[in-house]
Amino acid sequence: QVQFVQSGAEVKNPGASVKLSCKASGYIFGAFAIQWVRQAPGQRLEWMGWINGGNGNTKYSQNFQGRVTLQRDTSATTAYMELTSLISEDTAVYYCARGNRGSIDYWGQGTLVTVSS
Amino acid sequence: EIVLTQSPGTLSLSPGERATLSCRASQTVSSTFLAWYQQKPGQAPRLLIYGASNRATGIPDRFSGSGSGTDFTLTISRLEPEDFTVYYCQQHSSSTGMCSFGQGTKLEIK
Numbered sequence: 001q002v003q004f005v006q007s008g009a010e011v012k013n014p015g016a017s018v019k020l021s022c023k024a025s026g027y028i029f030g031a032f033a034i035q036w037v038r039q040a041p042g043q044r045l046e047w048m049g050w051i052n053g054g055n056g057n058t059k060y061s062q063n064f065q066g067r068v069t070l071q072r073d074t075s076a077t078t079a080y081m082e083l084t085s086l087i088s089e090d091t092a093v094y095y096c097a098r099g100n101r102g103s104i105d106y107w108g109q110g111t112l113v114t115v116s117s
Numbered sequence: 118e119i120v121l122t123q124s125p126g127t128l129s130l131s132p133g134e135r136a137t138l139s140c141r142a143s144q145t146v147s148s149t150f151l152a153w154y155q156q157k158p159g160q161a162p163r164l165l166i167y168g169a170s171n172r173a174t175g176i177p178d179r180f181s182g183s184g185s186g187t188d189f190t191l192t193i194s195r196l197e198p199e200d201f202t203v204y205y206c207q208q209h210s211s212s213t214g215m216c217s218f219g220q221g222t223k224l225e226i227k
Contacts, residue, residue: 035216037162045154045162045205045218059214062118095161102150102209102216105173107161 002026004096004108011114012086019082020111022096030054033099034072034079038092039110046092050099051079086115119144121206121219129227136193138222140206145186150209153182153191156221157202165204166191193224201226 007021022034036048049060051070058070064083071080079096093110120143130136140151148169154162164173166182169189179194193200206219 037218044220045156045207047207047216047218050214050216061215097161099209101167102147102211103152103164103167103173104154104162104207105164105167107163110161 002098002106004098004106006094006096006108006111009112009114011116013117014087014115016086016115017082017084018086018113019080020094020096020113022079022081022108024053024077024079024098027098029072029077030074034070035097035099035104036068036070036079036081037095037097037104039095040089040092043092048081048094053079083113086113088115091115118215119146119208119210119217121208121217123204123206123219123222125222126220127223127225129225130196131227132196132198134196136191136196136200136224138191138193138204138224140184140189140191140219142187142189142208146189146208147211148185150211151182151184151189152207153180154205154207155200155202156205162205196224198226200224 005023030053033050035050051058067084069082095110097104097107122141124139151169153166156162170182181192203221209216
């Protein structure tokens, strides 16, 4: 079965960076994109970007102004999301998920990132 | 960027009633790339509808999607107690590759 296991919760100071991992299994990693979506407490879902699991092409939301970088390791079937210059408003649950023809069909359990001094 | 606006923000209905949730796009969205999700508290979203009208695997047939262009609808024909939660629409632009979500509709028990 398709499954994503995300790395554990993080607590970061403002101005720091965070790098999250997302281990995929149960499908051909290179045949689908990995999407990243975040959700601040009590707020809406916010799309961050996607990475093509096969060729590594990426697309990012303009809302992050170059602060986000997506990577993948095909041999490890793992995707990574790095967010830099953290501010308190980046406190959120970060989800990785499988992109499938424009929709997002399988989701990870989410990783809570807390930005606080 | 395509902005999705969902209405109403909150919908109060009783079990057994019919729910109609709206998603309006600021520009034309290909029906192929319009999806609906259900999210329960503390859980990741779950895909309900893809391609505007196709039910995802395991989704009960009381959920249906329709629409085209800039106006899309999620209908729940007979509300069950477990359906009272938050719903999001999402689009993917085939021209830019960008995605976006609506702000959500909360379905609450009247």
